[in-house]
Amino acid sequence: MEIKEEMCVRGFIADPVVYSYLMIGCAKGSDGEGVFKLYEELKEKLDMEEEATECYEEALGGESKVKMSAVGYTYVLGALSENGKFDEALNLFEVMKKEHKPPTRLALNVGSFNVMVNWYCGEGKFEEAMEVFRGMGEFRCRSPDTLSFNNMMNQLCENGLLAEAEKLYGEMDEKKVKPDEYTYGLLMDTCFKEGKIDEGAAYYKTMAESSLRPNLSLYNRLQNQLVKSGKLDDAKSFFGMMASKLKMDDEAYKFIMRAFKLRKEEREDDPQKLMDEKERLKAEAKARELEAEEAKKRSVVNNIASILPLKREEEKSEDDLG
Numbered sequence: 001m002e003i004k005e006e007m008c009v010r011g012f013i014a015d016p017v018v019y020s021y022l023m024i025g026c027a028k029g030s031d032g033e034g035v036f037k038l039y040e041e042l043k044e045k046l047d048m049e050e051e052a053t054e055c056y057e058e059a060l061g062g063e064s065k066v067k068m069s070a071v072g073y074t075y076v077l078g079a080l081s082e083n084g085k086f087d088e089a090l091n092l093f094e095v096m097k098k099e100h101k102p103p104t105r106l107a108l109n110v111g112s113f114n115v116m117v118n119w120y121c122g123e124g125k126f127e128e129a130m131e132v133f134r135g136m137g138e139f140r141c142r143s144p145d146t147l148s149f150n151n152m153m154n155q156l157c158e159n160g161l162l163a164e165a166e167k168l169y170g171e172m173d174e175k176k177v178k179p180d181e182y183t184y185g186l187l188m189d190t191c192f193k194e195g196k197i198d199e200g201a202a203y204y205k206t207m208a209e210s211s212l213r214p215n216l217s218l219y220n221r222l223q224n225q226l227v228k229s230g231k232l233d234d235a236k237s238f239f240g241m242m243a244s245k246l247k248m249d250d251e252a253y254k255f256i257m258r259a260f261k262l263r264k265e266e267r268e269d270d271p272q273k274l275m276d277e278k279e280r281l282k283a284e285a286k287a288r289e290l291e292a293e294e295a296k297k298r299s300v301v302n303n304i305a306s307i308l309p310l311k312r313e314e315e316k317s318e319d320d321l322g
Helices: 002-009 016-028 032-045 049-060 070-082 086-099 110-122 126-138 146-158 162-174 181-193 197-208 216-228 232-242 250-264 271-321
Strands: none
Touching: 070 086, 070 110, 086 110, 110 126, 110 146, 126 146, 146 162, 146 181, 162 181, 181 197, 181 216, 197 216, 197 232, 216 232, 216 250, 232 250
16 A cells, blocks of 8 residues: 555656455455545545456455455445445355354455345345354354344344334244343334334333343333323333332333323323423423523633623734833
């Protein structure tokens, strides 16, 4: 790389042959970032897309004798995918699968599969994504872990495929993979979006009864939905369950107290008004916060403005004395 920079300084332009050697050098050192940067530089800056592709193939193509580490390969795989070069990414993934012969030769890792899963899901190809996801165990790349399951389920939930995500959640227990707070929060929120309030609350309850520790934000989202749906008994039950487990702020207590007040006044049909009031109070608090920040800025500006004349006067006095 330093030689290439020195050539540029001296007015020489590195040709594809130089780039080819540099790419191969980066590949041998498992520098995936270096390979892709050189590829992009030759293609974009020097307008040599065909030559860039040839150099890339020589360094990382199916016939290349250069072998990278799984981390290096995965970096290039992700960079190709993110830059819309999926044909190249797919070809590289095939090369990686052929080279992967554990335990002596590792060319794949969990991240490699996650890159492909994300791209297929982004293209709406969920069957292909699931096929790649399930292929982790086949390549002895370690079975999907909690992070991989969460990633796959998140992709499904974001695309309206809650049922498929729930099936995947069921498989976690079969494979002895433990769900975490993100798993339950994802399923709970997606159920709420689809109007399945009881199912969403059930996911929260399962989490709360386990050794996991849901945060206050997750609890607040649960209570908001329960109160909004008029399920005040459930809201009260969850409050009792979580009061000793969570460090609740004043707003969490006030919210549930106002909900109980509706019950006492036999105004259980007013939950939306309660939600509106909560949003109004949040907006007012935010406005006060912004106002305080602006006041602080004005104070700083005023302080500077008051200092400047004194500074100028001092400088003038020094000039007069000089």
